[in-house]
Amino acid sequence: MAARTSPPVPLTRKEFYDLTVYCRTYALELARFDQHRVNLKECNRFNDWLVKVKRYDRLAGSLADMKPARPIARWQIIVILFMVWLILLLATAGQFDRNLVIAMSMGMAGTVILILFLPESLYGTTIELLDGKVLRVVNLLTELLNSGELGFTDAAYFKARENLQMAHDELRQQIDLAHR
Numbered sequence: 001m002a003a004r005t006s007p008p009v010p011l012t013r014k015e016f017y018d019l020t021v022y023c024r025t026y027a028l029e030l031a032r033f034d035q036h037r038v039n040l041k042e043c044n045r046f047n048d049w050l051v052k053v054k055r056y057d058r059l060a061g062s063l064a065d066m067k068p069a070r071p072i073a074r075w076q077i078i079v080i081l082f083m084v085w086l087i088l089l090l091a092t093a094g095q096f097d098r099n100l101v102i103a104m105s106m107g108m109a110g111t112v113i114l115i116l117f118l119p120e121s122l123y124g125t126t127i128e129l130l131d132g133k134v135l136r137v138v139n140l141l142t143e144l145l146n147s148g149e150l151g152f153t154d155a156a157y158f159k160a161r162e163n164l165q166m167a168h169d170e171l172r173q174q175i176d177l178a179h180r
Contacts, residue, residue: 008057013150015056016141020163022049023138027170030131035178038124043071046130053137058149062140066133069125077115077123081108128178135171138164 009015026049033039047068054063085108089101096104120126125133142164144150145157152160 006055008060009055011056011058011144011150013152013156016144016150017152017156017160017163019053019141020145020160020167023134023141023167024163024170026134027131027138027167027174030127030134031170031174033127035128035131035174036120036126038071038073038120038126040071040073042127042130043069043125046125046133047071050133058144059137059140063137066136069130069133070123072124074115074120074124078112081111081115128175131171131174131178135168135175138167138171142168 030042033042050063050066050068054060054066085104089104121129142161145152145160145164
C-alpha cells in the first residue's frame, strides 16, 4: 500500500516567519546536547518537523531528497545483539561442546565491545548530523528570503534574516566544535 502524500501547502509570509523563529530556537536547543550522541527524542522531533516542512510548496522540491533522522541508539543495538545471542544459546542448548559455547559467548562479548567503540553515526543520526540537516533547511530558507519572492516589508525581512543568521551561526558553531 502506497503512503499517502498530502497536497502541498502554500508557504505564506507568516508561516515563513514562524519557520525562521523555530529554526533559531531549535538551533539553540540542539546546542544543549552532546553532538556525538544519538538522542531518540530529538530524532523523532526532527522527523515530525521535517514532514511539516516538506509539505510547503516552495520547500518540498528542494527537500525531497532529505532523509529523515535514524533514531537508533547504541543501547538498542546492544539489546538486540543480546536477545539474538540469548535465543541462539537457548535454541542450541546441549547441542554443542562446552568449549564452543564458551567461544560463542566470548564472541558475543567481543561484538558488544566492538559496538561500544563504533561511532554512533554509523547506525543512528547524531545531534551533529541533525545540526547539518537543520542547517540545510536554514540555508534554503535564507535563499528563499533573499530571492524576494515573499514580499516582506523591510522590518519583517530584516527580522527574518536575523533569525536565520542566528540559527546558521549557532548550527555552524556546533558542527565546527564537534570536529575539534
